[in-house]
Amino acid sequence: MATAKKASEMKAAGKAGADKAASKKTASTKAPAEKKASAKGRSDGAHAKVKPSDKLAAVVGEGPLARTEIVSKMWEYIKKNKLQNPDDGREIMADDKLGPLFGEKKVSMFQLNKIISANVS
Incomplete structure (x- = not known):
């Protein structure tokens, strides 16, 4: 039973890690656009x-x-x-x-x- 519980915890941790990686991927795709907006010379x-x-x-x-x-x-x-x-x-x-x-x-x-x-x- 202990191994089933441990496997369940590892699966949950893996899903959380995948969610975190997906959010990083989304953030990294936005970074170039944000970088351009924050360049010197902007007027906002x-x-x-x-x-x-x-x-x-x-x-x-x-x-x-x-x-x-x-x-x-x-x-x-x-x-x-x-x-x-x-x-x-x-x-x-x-x-x-x-x-x-x-x-x-x-x-x-x-x-x-x-x-x-x-x-x-």
């Missing part, structure tokens, strides 16, 4: 070029930029000018350029995406 989502407002352009520069580039340039500016609150690293203090953009003396780093979204078109 975070990679779409947007035009910064005048206030935002004072910090990140003129011209169409991807949202990812805008976020990177914002953080580059914040770190270069030491605008992170040393007591609370999540807080960003406004200077002459960031003040008009933020509308406050300091904001949370979690508000940056909302501020950026409000200042691009």
